[in-house]
Amino acid sequence: EVQLVESGGGLGQPGRSLRLSCAASGFTFNDYAMHWVRQAPGKGLEWVSGISWNSGSIGYADSVKGRFTISRDNAKNSLYLQMNSLRADDTALYYCAKAKGDYGDPLDYWGQGTLVTVSS
């Protein structure tokens, strides 16, 4: 059974940093691209970032480019999102999602999310 478990959320101050993690199990992690998608309270889905199986393809939403960094450790079956220069509008539930295959594939499994609140 595919499982994706996010962690690292919490209260972050504006301008500071947080690091999200996603622990994957139930599939061969290094065969699949992975993504982060966020959802602000009461709002729609926003794709944040994605990374291919070998980290050769990486992309970011314009809203986080230059502030967030996605990475993965295939030996640890883990996905990460380093979030720097946090802003109030980064407040959201952050989902880790697995692609069906390559970087440009739909997202077939999602975690339950980790909540990030940016406030002073």
Place this chain on the structure above:
Amino acid sequence: DIVMTQSPDSLAVSLGERATINCKSSQSVLYSSNNKNYLAWYQQKPGQPPKLLIYWASTRESGVPDRFSGSGSETDFTLTISSLQAEDVAVYYCQQYYSTPFTFGPGTKVDIK
């Protein structure tokens, strides 16, 4: 960036009736080399993560009931629920995965009339 729009914002349909949701992309998401439309549909119920329903615009994900179908090409797409069930109450999103950033539509809320 490709901008995704959806219509309507919300709709209420009687049980057993058809529900139709439209999605439009600001540019074509059809990749000519493989003739695939890089368009997916997701269902999100309250308090749950999204669930993949349809990909390549019309391919149903495993386990998804056949009352859900997708159609369209290039810039105009449709998700149809042929006979609405109570468990279909949710918000539905389209997403293009043709080019980064892989943008979502704003969502369409489906309720029972």
